[in-house]
Amino acid sequence: MDEPNTRFLQDLQQTDFAGEQGETFSCPHCGGLLVFDISSQAVKCEQCDGLAEMMPTSPIQERVLVHGNRNYGSSTSDSPASEELDRVWQEQMSLIHCESCGNDIVVPQSDLVALCEYCGSSKVLAQKAAAGIPPDGVIPFTVDKHSAGESFRKWITRRFWAPRSLKRGFHENKLESVYLPYWTFDAQADAVYTARGGKVYYVMEGIGENRRRVRKVRWYPVRGTISRFFDDILVNATKTPTRQGRDKLMARVENFGTQALLPFNTAYLSGFKAEKYTTTPEQGFEEAKTKMMASLKEQARREVLRYYDEISSLNVKATYSRTTFKHILVPFWLSSYWYMDKPYRFVVNAQTGKVSGEAPVSKVKVALAVAAGAIVLVLALMLYLNYSNV
Secondary structure: OOOOOHHHHHHHHHHOOOOOOOOOOEOOOOOOEEEEEOOOOEEEEOOOOOEEEOOOOOOOOOEEOOOOOOOOOEOOOOOHHHHHHHHHHHHHEEEEEEOOOOOEEEEEOOOOOOOOOOOOOOOEEEEOOOOOOOOOEEOOOOOOHHHHHHHHHHHHHOOOOOOHHHHHHOOHHHOEEEEEEEEEEEEEEEEEEEEEEEEEEEEEEOOHHHOEEEEEEEEEEEEEEEEEEEEEEEEEOOOOHHHHHHHHHHHOOOOOOHHHOEEOOHHHHOOOEEEOOOOOHHHHHHHHHHHHHHHHHHHHHHHHHOOOOEEEEEEEEEEEEEEEEEEEEEEEEEEEEEEOOEEEEEEEEOOOOOEEEOOOOOHHHHHHHHHHHHHHHHHHHHHHHHHHOO
16 A cells, blocks of 8 residues: 655645635646545545545534534634634535435535435435535545445345345445434433332242242332443434435444544545435434433343342433534445335445345245245145055
């Protein structure tokens, strides 16, 4: 792998990837287009292959969540760095709207988007609309298109009922790279729980041959408290009724490691697309509370079972404080394909390579399986009749 050129890096530091009025990120030496290169984790010139490390912007900052406050300002939102990031985000990004599914895609103004990565439609239009609040951080792509395609091939070969033609005919060029918006939430949770703790004991009942050992439970009221700080609870920020199928697929592969989160730089989007969030941070926090409550209930359950054999009637009430959030972008490879006039989708986590998807069922394989089962049943019946007549 080529090492980033120091002089090239110094020149790019001066450009700061910002440009003016939607300019492309141009190589200072040959004028070629600069794009983010997954293999080197740097920006790369498509013409001369020069590399440059990503230049950091301002440090990642948590935004204070105040219900009803639509400004969503960070704790240091009046800093020059934050104002500059917001200006660059709004000036350098365009909003592309898909007429078929309603998907909104954020792209650098220089990019031309021909297809919607969600439904595959070519009915996409540039819109005069704000790109929303700028991302605070980004998890860069680490799984490239070839590796994502290999992950899908391994996944589809394990789907026994999938058509053989699909296993052979998948092409990597069907994959679309996209950054999807997520909210992350931090919160201090203080909870009170009540439950019934059960102590198991045994008694002998009955007389004579009917005498037996019977298990019983003696129940006691239990009460306790839990305090826990939650860090970076991930919540999908694009949930809409029209995307429920994709949302379910994404939920299965959302094991992103936020320790890899980097300060956002618009150069990460050079050559990539990003969706605009459709939910507010308040809506996202309601889902985050559901996730935190599930964790608190499990912690309370373990606490009770330290002293009792069984637990029932668990109830947990929590209050949340020191609540902050971030708008981050996480990487996915998305694709959709048609089989027997029906669409199927799959997603690949572009940090871990984990795959989730919908696989069609081959009618030929089902028919052969039914026929094989019928033959086995007939043979078994014939053998039974032969032996029964002996």
